[in-house]
Amino acid sequence: MIPPGVVDAVEADVHRLCARYAARLQFHxxxxxxxxxxxxxxxxxxxxxxxxxxxxxxxxxxVNYLVLRNSAAAAGSGLRCAILARAGVPRHVAAWIDRIVDEAEMASRGKDISLEAQALSDxxxxxKALPVTPVVLAHKYLEENGIGLRELANKICGEQQSVHDEGFYFYNAEAAAQYAHWAAANLQLWQCIRESLDDADVSALLETVSGSQATA
Ligand SMILES: [Fe+2]
Known part of the structure; x- marks a missing residue:
């Protein structure tokens, strides 16, 4: 559908943008x-x-994270379509891709999205569910998007628990079989983080840590 050379051109353009704005894209x-x-x-x-x-x-x-910090996918629609146009993706295919990206968004995705959106979403x-993500990358998400730990914990639990409970955390059966236990552990971790933030002594601990980082 899209010739390999055109995909390569999109890749080169996105790679160039990611390199140029790497300091703003610590997570994404x-x-x-x-x-x-x-x-x-x-x-x-x-x-x-x-x-x-x-x-x-x-x-x-x-690419929405290049346009607006802590934004939804739709905020990147203009830049997304511009990148696709520069690479030679036909306008109707670019519009299809923009719809796929919106369909696959965690905050709003439904049970019956297209196969293309399912593959992207999975x-x-x-x-998000990788065991290494909370350890190595979560603090980068906080920095990139200018939010605190409680807000991130609320976002993760709020967006992911319902799709997990309703059975479409992963759409693909093989992905679910291979990774569902990572997803469950990750959600449990973030629920525990949220609980821990209600403990006054944990809050005091974190304030001390962030204070000492700020003055370091
Ligand atoms: Fe993503």
Whole structure:
């Protein structure tokens, strides 16, 4: 559907933007985009989605963070379509990709989204559920988006618990079989973090840590 050379051009453009604005994209930088692109392509092969469209959607799915800090995918629609146009993606395919990105958004995704959005969503959701993400990357999310730990814990539990409980945390059965226990552990961790923030002594501990970091 999208020729390999055009996908490569999108990749080069997004990689260039990620490198130029790396200081602003501590969480959603090239490491995230490249992981989601790779996994989304594999999930697309598994579920029969249009692979080149899914990979291209993955490459441009988080450009909203270049446009507006702590924003929804829709905030990146203009830049997303501009990148796709520069690479030679036909306008109707670019519009399809923009819809896929919106469909796959964690905060609003439903049970019956398109196969392409399912593949993208499973890859993006997997990144969130990786056991290494809270350890290595969560503090980068806080910095990138200018939010506190309680706000992030509330966002994760608020957005992810319901899709987990309703059975479409992952759409692909193989992804669910392989990664569901990571998702469950991750959600439990963030629920515990949220609980711990209600403990006055934990709050005092964190204030001391952030105070000593601020004066270091
Ligand atoms: Fe993402």
């Amino acid at each position: 930088g090239w490491h995230h985009v490249n992981f989601v692109r790779t996994k989304a392509g594999r999930f697309a092969v598994l579920n029969g989605a249009e692979v080149s469209v899914v990979e291209t959607a993955a490459l441009v799915h988080d 890859a993006d959701t997997l990144f």
